[in-house]
Amino acid sequence: MKILVPVKRVIDYNVKPRVKADGSGVDLSNVKMSMNPFDEIAVEEAVRLKEKGKAEEIVVVSIGPAKAQDTLRTALAMGVDRAILVQVDDAVEVEPLAVAKILKAIADVESPGLVLLGKQSISDDSNQTGQMLAALMDRPQGTFANSVDVEGGAVIVKREVDGGLETVELTLPAIVTTDLRLNEPRYASLPNIMKAKAKPLEIRSPADYDIDISPRIATLKVVEPPVRSAGVRVADVDELVAKLTSLGIA
């Protein structure tokens, strides 16, 4: 079985995003960028499935600017076999629906048994792409995965849901999106980072797949959220209790 893992290059989760003064978006110049954390979890899961003998090949795909090659190299260093960059201009944000259409076109060529995505990009917080890809491929989906077991022609996915956990069984090929508890991604070792430089990385464009990436949603403006006004410090528990009493809860 082949596994396809889409990864997105996003602002590093440790960076506090700043809104641009002109309200046009978030300032990404000179900001540290990394692989979306949920996608690292997806890459790790794919590598573990390969290590367990459940998969033969892992292909990683990113739709993004030329710099997304760094993200793909990180995945290659973690144990992925080859990479595809569907390159767009630096300023272009490709929406989840168009990403899903490109991924569908790639899946038509690659025929993966499993597509492993992150549940959400920490930039646009959309939480859509995996579900959309599953719809376009007309295949089942196991979102927010807490555990993934490939058994014969099926994958058993334990999902993190509002009330706890839910388990579903999906016929392969299937689409799975990762949640935080699925695994803890490895760090690539230096020798593996060196080896990754020699692994194949193919560069394509959305036009190669005949996909229109023009946006369906216009961002009219982006502003900072309202800031909370500074609070007070209490010296001890008695003072805290007095405050709670004045709030009517103690």
Next chain:
Amino acid sequence: MKTLVWVEHDNASVKDATLSAVTAAASMGDVDLLVAGKGVRAVAEQAANIEPARKVLLADDAAYEHALPENLAPLVVGLMQGYDAFVVPATTTGKNVAPRVAALLDVMQLSEIISVEGRKTFTRTIYAGNAVATVESHDAKLVVTVRGTAFDKAAANGGSAAIEDVSGPGDAGTSRFVSAEIARSERPELTSAKIIVSGGRALKDAATFDEVITPLAEKLGAGVGASRAAVDAGYVPNDFQVGQTGKIVAPEVYFAIGISGAIQHLAGMKDSKTIIAINKDEDAPIFQVADIGLVADLFKAVPELTGKIR
């Protein structure tokens, strides 16, 4: 505009998150409701009482019992011929189904809106709540998920909508529900609790978390939440996680105990009315959003607080 709201339920009763989605939908146009499930006529009858609803579409079929998106999405897509917008609460089940519908309709979903600004214009948060975007859809039909904390709940009673049976293609045959481990807690549900007591990594282990946090929550009649670090370390189950990628809450009072205040955590609780932080590090970022801060060792302060609350 004609909207269709997906009713979240457990095959027994309507879930609260639905009511916020109804409010959002009502500000967009007329509201019809979809109740899909197995043996759910009673749920449909309950939904018919929701104030602004004109009509309840009832799809009663074993294929819809567990809200499997492979089965639900084609049903919704069929029904959407008669509607301009599909409106869904941004719960884990809603987020599972809605994008699948959107892709089949060839539209971009508007995820977790926090306000309705115009016919096709909404606001939503991005970058872990560090920015608020005003977005306008150019699609012919809308698929929208709604953040529950951002909208008042529609009245659950007072309506008298007609119930109409509908059907879809049924079981797609590619997915099967196996089991669910749904925790039954004495404590109020996080997303509807008036008070929430949350604990972080500082709580050491499951037993300590329970010893320190639970008695305070019990005294206050509060729901219990946690940071990602506390969930990852196994102190509490995954559904306790508050934050960017967990639950979004906005109670009257939120206690953050032994939680540093990472942006991902703040994203889930900074709309709480009053935030109270207890942390031994006076520079912890949580104090920047707290209305009341106590710099103290939680293992002393929290039991003392629990003892002193009447």
